[in-house]
Amino acid sequence: MLLCVTLCNVFTYKKRNYFTEFHGEKKERHREIIPLWNSVLLGVTPCNKRLFHRETQRKDGATQRKELTKTKLGVSMEFNEITREIIGAAIEVHKQLGPGMLESAYEECLSYELTSRGFSVERQKPVPVVYKEVKLECGYRIDILVNGTVVVELKSVDALAPIHEAQILTYMRFAKKKIGLLINFNVTVLKNGIKRYVF
Numbered sequence: 001m002l003l004c005v006t007l008c009n010v011f012t013y014k015k016r017n018y019f020t021e022f023h024g025e026k027k028e029r030h031r032e033i034i035p036l037w038n039s040v041l042l043g044v045t046p047c048n049k050r051l052f053h054r055e056t057q058r059k060d061g062a063t064q065r066k067e068l069t070k071t072k073l074g075v076s077m078e079f080n081e082i083t084r085e086i087i088g089a090a091i092e093v094h095k096q097l098g099p100g101m102l103e104s105a106y107e108e109c110l111s112y113e114l115t116s117r118g119f120s121v122e123r124q125k126p127v128p129v130v131y132k133e134v135k136l137e138c139g140y141r142i143d144i145l146v147n148g149t150v151v152v153e154l155k156s157v158d159a160l161a162p163i164h165e166a167q168i169l170t171y172m173r174f175a176k177k178k179i180g181l182l183i184n185f186n187v188t189v190l191k192n193g194i195k196r197y198v199f
Contacts, residue, residue, distance in 0.1 A: 079179050082119075082150050087194060089113040090183050094190040103156045106185045107143055110154070120147050127174050142171050151180040160184050160195065172199040 093109045111121045125142040128135045144152040153168040164182060172180045177199065184193035 079149070082147055083179060083181060083196060085117060085119070086114065086146055086150060086152060086181055089117060090185075090194070091190050094185055097185075099156075099186045099188065101156060101185070103143075103154050103185075106154050106156065106183075110152075111144060114144070114146060121145070122148070125175075127171055129174055140171065140174070142175060145175075145177075149177060149179060151175060151177050153180065153182050155182065155184040155193075156186045157184060158186060160193070165195070165197075168197060169199065172197065 090110055090113075093106060093113055097105065097109060107123065111123055114121050122145040123143070125145040126137070127140040127142055129138045129140065130136070142151050143154045146152060151168060151172050153164070153171065155164060157164075160182065164184075168180045168182050172178070180197040180199065182195040182197065183190075187193035
């Protein structure tokens, strides 16, 4: 059926092109008949050509979605790797010092441990408060900012309270950082004093 339709299209186009050739328009004959023969050889008729383009567009859209997913997964894996290393460094510090010390001591030791592992560390990073497009220097500071991406807030308290969670979320929001770690060193087992936040 498809072959019959194709041959009919060839006959129609050839008839029209010979008519134009009779009037001395030979160039039109070549311009119209070559695309038709290309369609016949490729098996793409006017009917299934639209389906072919739709299928191509659908595949292109699926490819773009896959690339976007890979990008998101890559970013997520990068953050996971950084936080894993930070937690490992914090466990090492807690193993050496134990609970009950000042936050400043843990901050100093954790900064040293992270730097020795090749991370970029910023201590007491200022966080400006933005109120109605006005920057206010209110003295808020991030304890440790790792690789410019992960906010680390250190505590040495009996138990983490909701105010501590609100504090790190506020720092993440104003600093425009997506990942944060709240670490309380005043515990027997450090994993019980670690909370991870995604903003």
